[in-house]
Amino acid sequence: MDRDRPRPPDVRRRRLDPDPPQRRRRPGRQHPRPDLRHPDAGGPRLQRDDAPARRRHPHRHPRGCRTHAGRRRGRGLDRRPGHSDEQGGTALSSTSETGTKVRVRMAPSPTGSPHVGLARTALFNWAFARHHGGTFVFRIEDTDAARNSQESLDGLIEVMQWLGLDWDEGPVVGGPHAPYRQSERSEIYADVLAKLRESKFTYDCYCTTEEVEARRKASGSKVMGYDGFCRELSDEQLAAFRAEDRKPVVRFRMPDGEITFDDLVRGDITFQTEFVPDFALARANGDPLYTLVAPVDDLLMEITHVLRGEDLLSSTPRQIALYDALAQIGVGNGSVPRVGHLPYVMGEGNKKLSKRDPQAHLMAYRDQGFLPEGLLNYLALLGWAIAADRDIFSLDEMVAAFDIKDVNPNPARFDLKKAEAINAAHLRRLSLDDLTARVTPFLQAAGVLTTPVSVADAQLLEQAMPLVSERINKLTEAVEMLDWLFVDEDHFTRDEADVAKLLDDDGRAVVRASYDAVSGLTEWSTAAIQDALQKRLVDELGLKPRNAFGPVRVAVTGRRVSPPLFESMELLGRERSLARLQSALA
RNA sequence: GCCCCCGUUGUGUAGCGGCCUAGCACGGCGCCCUCUCACGGCGUUAGCGCCGGUUCGAAUCCGGUCGGGGGUACCA
Structure with missing residues (x-):
């Protein structure tokens, strides 16, 4: 690392500033300060001997460097596991830091409900620790008793578990430096x-x-x-x-x-x-x-x-x-942590995403049916990039690639649309079984499925999932996509607006014709149903497909938007399908 | 006010002095696919805050300026 290299001793050295000339004009301030000089000249320190504020721009984009062997500066030498890249430079070769295993922490205050900024910070810390084979400590900063709450603490733990950011020391798991709640220290x-x-x-x-x-x-x-x-x-x-x-x-x-x-x-x-x-x-x-x-x-x-x-x-x-x-x-043992400041996560406008902002709350993302890996992937993009032309990646991939030097210091705006798109991409990476498992709790919570799921429903769900897997971008969307299939006929209802729009007189005529076309079918299969409806509505009545099948869809599924119609009818079964065609006419 | 941080299309980013007539993604717009929705495909849109300097050459280095943000607690 460029900036970790020793400074040329000749140019930058400066006298020790023996008499700070009236820098502080405030009362009491002109007294000699205690000598805080630290024996090791390494990391962040009081630096009275350095040139003033001469910022060296950090060389923080090593990926580019790898392709330019000639430009590789000391980097890559210290990539051994357990050794932080940040510890390589001579300027930091204080005994306190060399050879120390990486230990990072996240230390939230349990106030209010956990928000996305916290998750981003947790993610970067976690990824940093995992990348270096280090330790991730979870510490609770609850010194302000008036503002802390147990609910908030529970929420913090719950959210971390949901996200899958596991910690090596902290609440629940304990550790050698326990307790990890400051109120107990x-x-x-x-x-x-x-x-x-x-x-x-x-x-x-x-x-x-x-x-x-x-x-x-x-x-x-x-x-x-x-x-x-x-x-x-x-x-x-x-x-x-x-x-x-x-x-x-x-x-x-x-x-x-x-x-x-x-x-x-x-x-x-x-x-x-x-x-x-x-x-x-x-x-x-x-x-x-x-x-x-x-x-x-x-x-x-x-x-x-x-x-x-x-x-x-x-x-x-x-x-x-x-x-x-x-x-x-x-x-302490004389060593001092290095610090890095992650960019803000901003909300609408130019304001830091605040707890009052509904977009800020992590629980809301979980409850909306975000995948933890989707949200995390999006959050990782706020200030970091895995590559110039890629933004979908797994946590493992992030861990492998994560380097704190690649983190961009600019504040980032939280963009829900992009978050949803990233989430959708992860949803589509899931296997059918996995997706089914993830969707099930949402279906249960909505009352679409019972708890536990009946064998029959489980089978039906398994058959239906291929129809919806590419049609949803969030887990919750499965509810509207599938409820009509599981509801018993007594409780089946149709969306009023859709009924008004598509089941008018013309629509009902279409439904009537469909009933006739399909009621005598000897074989109740997607192909047979499609064939019969196509013939009757499109070929014979001359309807455009979209006009023909719209009313049938509302009649059968209760909605204008549903999984593919013919497959849906096959799954629903002959009896129920016919009953619904019938009831749409009433 | 003062201190500190930040400044590439609407948004997130890539960029490390020539590979940049600035790449990718999201969004927007249009088209294709199509029984709805979604997926997928194709195309399109728009950017280096500004002014100087260094250099043969600057998004990239330097200076200034403007703008945004944060801090300035017996909060964290």
């Missing part, structure tokens, strides 16, 4: 927090949001967020706050300088920390916040790669600074 965080408070990396902050806001207005500062007021409180100030019985939040002291990290999908990204305010690690009541808990768990669970949504991009510098602090107080 309070002691861990309390312990870390206590250590942090003993260090210089944090300070207690007594400010209220209103006070901070008021100070900003007064100062006219352009920088939002916390202003560092409580960084260095005098004893008197401290005493005064305590006398007021204020409870402090624990704040992380952002170091001065700049932080550069090599984003797995975006390349180098640099933040000046003066624009990254000191952030709270725990509430005044002591509850840890996401800001603390996610980095702590990533370290403790030995996560090597964090692939997450772009919305977390700007919180990355604080996490990197915190990783450093945590390493220094002995949390």
